[in-house]
Amino acid sequence: MRASTVLLSSVVLIQLFAAQIDAKRSKSPWQTLSGDAPLVIARGGFSGLFPDSSIDAYNNAMQTSVAGAVLWCDVQLTKDGHGICFPDLKLNNASSIGYVYPNRQKSYPVNGVTIQGWFTIDFALRDLKNVSCKYL
Numbered sequence: 001m002r003a004s005t006v007l008l009s010s011v012v013l014i015q016l017f018a019a020q021i022d023a024k025r026s027k028s029p030w031q032t033l034s035g036d037a038p039l040v041i042a043r044g045g046f047s048g049l050f051p052d053s054s055i056d057a058y059n060n061a062m063q064t065s066v067a068g069a070v071l072w073c074d075v076q077l078t079k080d081g082h083g084i085c086f087p088d089l090k091l092n093n094a095s096s097i098g099y100v101y102p103n104r105q106k107s108y109p110v111n112g113v114t115i116q117g118w119f120t121i122d123f124a125l126r127d128l129k130n131v132s133c134k135y136l
Helices: 002-024 055-064 125-130
Strands: 041-043 070-072 075-077 083-085 106-110 113-117
Touching: 055 070
Parallel strands: 041 070
Antiparallel strands: 075 083, 106 113
């Protein structure tokens, strides 16, 4: 008789806990922590159609996205302290910098490895006005 009482009490407690957990679950159709609709984040803008982090990519992302979309860009600082949206430390990885300034390549230690290329910290914002983004 004692074992059946313990078993019955255990089943009742489990049912009570399950009911409490189910009552706390959100009735929202969104499976986010808050139950709110997920944010749309455009990293690099509309980079599947335009070069990553280009003004065209960001403009298109804003025009074609839902209200409240968030734009995310990797900010690189220029020589004169301006922040620009650019997907890499080296400008030559995603721009025409090598054609515009062929002799301004430099080397820097990055994470213990010497890297050669054109870096944002070597150019003022006005120097970059003739440089365009390209597809990666």
